[in-house]
Amino acid sequence: MRRLETQSGFPGASSETAVVQDRWESLLGKTPRLRPWLSQMVERRRMVLAERLGRDAGAEIDRLLWSDLGRWLRDFEALPSYAVSAIALDLADEPPPRPADRPRPPAPDAGLPDRAEARSPENAACELEALVADPAFALAFHCIVARVRPRLEPLTKDRPSLARIPEWAWFGLLHASVPAEPRLTARVAISLVLRMLSPGWAAQPGGARKAALRLFHAGPLDARAVADSLRAALPTDWNLSAEAVPEFVAAASQVRKGLSEASALCARLVSRTCATCRRTGKPRPGGLGLLQEDGAGTASDAEVREVSETARKYAQMTGFAPLLAILDEAP
Incomplete structure (x- = not known):
């Protein structure tokens, strides 16, 4: 299993974050469909924090990202396993069309x-x-x-x-x-x-x-x-x-x-x-x-x-x- 810190955009790990990282890896092992969503969320959150704090504030950005990861983890862990699996499937589904979009001929591929x-x-x-x-x-x-x-x-x-x-x-x-x-x-x-x-x-x-x-x-x-x-x-x-x-x-x-x-x-x-x-x-x-x-x-x-x-x-x-x-x- 890939360690979280080896994935693009993830904050660097430390002894203080080891428990959160281990729990995330346990959860992702059970629901691997969450992994792409988690990567996207971390990358988006990093971009927002970099714009707000400046790209030189790497340590503070990593600290805030670990705080977000801990909060998301607690939410998922508190749910029944079948609900987590259902949410993981939802996160992998096709997005709904935006209301302003005109329907287009379908593209099967x-x-x-x-x-x-x-x-x-x-x-x-x-x-x-x-x-x-x-x-x-x-x-x-x-x-x-x-x-x-x-x-x-x-x-x-x-x-x-x-x-x-x-x-x-x-x-x-x-x-x-x-x-x-x-x-x-x-x-x-x-x-x-x-x-x-x-x-x-x-x-x-x-x-x-x-x-x-x-x-x-x-x-x-x-x-x-x-x-x-x-x-x-x-x-x-x-x-x-x-x-x-x-x-x-x-x-x-x-x-x-x-x-x-x-x-x-x-x-x-x-x-x-x-x-x-x-x-x-x-x-x-x-x-x-x-x-x-x-x-x-x-x-x-x-x-x-x-x-x-x-x-x-x-x-x-x-x-x-x-x-x-x-x-x-x-x-």
């Missing part, structure tokens, strides 16, 4: 693997159950059920032209639209659950995924301009006609709104857990302790009752019990 590693439905179900055993991800699952699915179901039910597009494809498109980051925010927690809910997405050819993602983020005028070229690259079993493209674009807008609503709901519920735990002095269990408050208001009692209803429907998901033990207390 643009660097995406033709097919990512597919998971069987059975494995996907087991991985999802393991993930939502943590209350943070049970919370994220609830927000998808409560805000994304209610927007998605009538769209596909009332539009026969979209009926061939499976639910996992919409979830895969949403997951691919969330910017990857190493911190466990409400949106990242939702993104990881969306990944587990979309096992068929990774099995699609890279060109098909890229075309679908561009169409998913296209506006009506943009979609009309490149509809034929994008449709030709979409998964063939979607059978999306030219006449159905405007309906797809309209549905995509509604589904993205559902994701925004789910993220906002998750943030409010996180706020409520934080307020309750501050009042009671109890620690937030599992990944809840890592979910960051972002200034959102506190969830209402009605929103807490929605969580209880989801927990009742999905009684096999054990992460709901510790979550509700906190939410049921008044903040």
Whole structure:
């Protein structure tokens, strides 16, 4: 295994940083997909610090980089191993298109693997159950059920032209639209659950995924301009006609709104857990302790009752019990 200090941009090691370095190498040995991301983050951070402090401040830059490495390490080590693996996969995924970008004809050889590693439905179900055993991800699952699915179901039910597009494809498109980051925010927690809910997405050819993602983020005028070229690259079993493209674009807008609503709901519920735990002095269990408050208001009692209803429907998901033990207390 390569030592951290041998990689480009990494700070020089010392006896004071040996423990952090050893722990990073242990983590990278378990999740090697994190290594390219870590190298990029260190290089970018070094550039920022050099611009701020001057390139002659090498010792201070190295000290600050080791501080950053220690902070990132603590965040990763506090997560369940399967969550770290999921984040590592997210960090290696293709970036979502920027809103200002016009969709372009897909380029199958643009660097995406033709097919990512597919998971069987059975494995996907087991991985999802393991993930939502943590209350943070049970919370994220609830927000998808409560805000994304209610927007998605009538769209596909009332539009026969979209009926061939499976639910996992919409979830895969949403997951691919969330910017990857190493911190466990409400949106990242939702993104990881969306990944587990979309096992068929990774099995699609890279060109098909890229075309679908561009169409998913296209506006009506943009979609009309490149509809034929994008449709030709979409998964063939979607059978999306030219006449159905405007309906797809309209549905995509509604589904993205559902994701925004789910993220906002998750943030409010996180706020409520934080307020309750501050009042009671109890620690937030599992990944809840890592979910960051972002200034959102506190969830209402009605929103807490929605969580209880989801927990009742999905009684096999054990992460709901510790979550509700906190939410049921008044903040």
